Amino acid sequence: MGVPFIDLKRFESGFLDRWIEKVTAMSGTASFIGGPEVAKLEASLSERLGVSHTVSCANGTDALQLALRAMGVGAGDVVLVPDVTFWATFEAVVNVGASPVTVDVDMTDGGVDLAAFAKAIDDHAPKAAMVAHLYGWGSAQLKAIRQLCQDRKVMLLEDGAQCYGVEFDGKSIYRDAYISTTSFYPAKVLGAAGDGGAVFTNDAALADKVRQLGNHGRTQHYGYGSVGWNSRMDSLQAAFVNLSLDYIEQRLASRRQSADYYRQHLRGLPLRVMDAPAGYLENGYCNVCHLDAPRRGTLEAALKAEGIGFGNIYPGAMSAQPGTEGYLRAAVTNGRATEYCSTVLNLPLFPYMTAAELETVVAVVKKTLA
Numbered sequence: 147m148g149v150p151f152i153d154l155k156r157f158e159s160g161f162l163d164r165w166i167e168k169v170t171a172m173s174g175t176a177s178f179i180g181g182p183e184v185a186k187l188e189a190s191l192s193e194r195l196g197v198s199h200t201v202s203c204a205n206g207t208d209a210l211q212l213a214l215r216a217m218g219v220g221a222g223d224v225v226l227v228p229d230v231t232f233w234a235t236f237e238a239v240v241n242v243g244a245s246p247v248t249v250d251v252d253m254t255d256g257g258v259d260l261a262a263f264a265k266a267i268d269d270h271a272p273k274a275a276m277v278a279h280l281y282g283w284g285s286a287q288l289k290a291i292r293q294l295c296q297d298r299k300v301m302l303l304e305d306g307a308q309c310y311g312v313e314f315d316g317k318s319i320y321r322d323a324y325i326s327t328t329s330f331y332p333a334k335v336l337g338a339a340g341d342g343g344a345v346f347t348n349d350a351a352l353a354d355k356v357r358q359l360g361n362h363g364r365t366q367h368y369g370y371g372s373v374g375w376n377s378r379m380d381s382l383q384a385a386f387v388n389l390s391l392d393y394i395e396q397r398l399a400s401r402r403q404s405a406d407y408y409r410q411h412l413r414g415l416p417l418r419v420m421d422a423p424a425g426y427l428e429n430g431y432c433n434v435c436h437l438d439a440p441r442r443g444t445l446e447a448a449l450k451a452e453g454i455g456f457g458n459i460y461p462g463a464m465s466a467q468p469g470t471e472g473y474l475r476a477a478v479t480n481g482r483a484t485e486y487c488s489t490v491l492n493l494p495l496f497p498y499m500t501a502a503e504l505e506t507v508v509a510v511v512k513k514t515l516a
């Protein structure tokens with residue numbers, strides 16, 4: 147039996163009927179931009195996450211760019227970014243005209259290394275810093291990172307594209323961020339039927355600025371207070387995410403169960419299944435294994451032969467990408483990011499994986515590595 151790396155089609159019974167009804171009703175009234183679905187989504191997210199303001203936008207990359215622009219980051223500013231993340235984190239800094247400095251990874255949790263982060267603040271006087279909460283949790287050092295940024299007057303933007311449903315100290319991880327973002331890319335934990343994103347903050351002025359920038363800098367319909375762009379989330383995407391929120395708790399429970407199943411059943415093998423640091427409730431976004439390069443090659447071949455999907459997020463450090471040329475101000479590194487990226491392998495993980503699928507994956511990994 148083959149197992150896909152990810153299967154986005156396992157909708158709950160009744161979900162697609164409800165979605166089709168929504169599309170029909172909204173098409174009948176030509177409700178395509180703004181309106182009640184967008185307002186409902188922003189209000190529900192603020193309530194669920196415990197943040198004062200949610201501003202929806204076109205995608206998770208725009209969310210980062212809107213946040214940076216609203217923070218006043220632009221030409222001449224330095225922004226710290228993790229050396230292990232998705233490229234959008236790096237790209238957003240360049241797209242607002244600022245200069246990125248990458249910060250090495252903490253091998254234990256995949257976040258930034260606290261000592262390297264502190265050194266980067268000392269050496270490069272950044273105006274802002276970004277961290278990315280990858281894989282389904284955040285850094286073990288999140289409190290220290292937030293405190294350091296506050297003490298050193300560095301604005302901290304938390305890229306939360308992957309962490310919907312993550313709890314830190316019993317609360318949503320987004321709640322105590324100065325400003326944070328998410329992505330509704332369909333493969334994310336809370337995905338849309340296309341692209342979408344959001345910015346979260348407890349600061350009303352910052353939220354107003356994000357909203358203005360994402361709607362052409364408008365202060366009135368034909369009055370412009372700044373130069374922004376069109377980053378509105380469309381109403382059909384908002385309606386799909388609203389519908390998905392009715393099922394999100396069961397999806398999260400299923401993801402968490404599968405993430406845990408791998409940990410329970412892959413013990414004692416020459417690979418390390420990453421886990422959320424103490425204080426976190428993970429969202430089960432993905433499985434992350436680390437194993438040495440030769441074993442990883444052998445395992446990849448075995449999985450392929452059995453029709454089992456696998457991934458490698460992320461195969462290379464940001465600072466090693468050819469696209470950084472001309473933009474990377476500096477890399478604060480102990481050389482760990484490249485080593486870290488070269489040992490990652492991700493096993494299938496998505497909502498409603500069956501017991502048979504999980505058993506199949508585990509059996510192949512055991513047979514190959516034991």
Ligand SMILES: Cc1ncc(COP(=O)(O)O)c(C=O)c1O
Pocket residue numbers: 205206207208231232234235278305307308329330331341342343
């Ligand atoms: C960490 C991270 N940041 C940013 C993004 C960008 O989001 P989007 O694809 O919605 O632009 C993603 C997802 O693709 C991501 O995983």
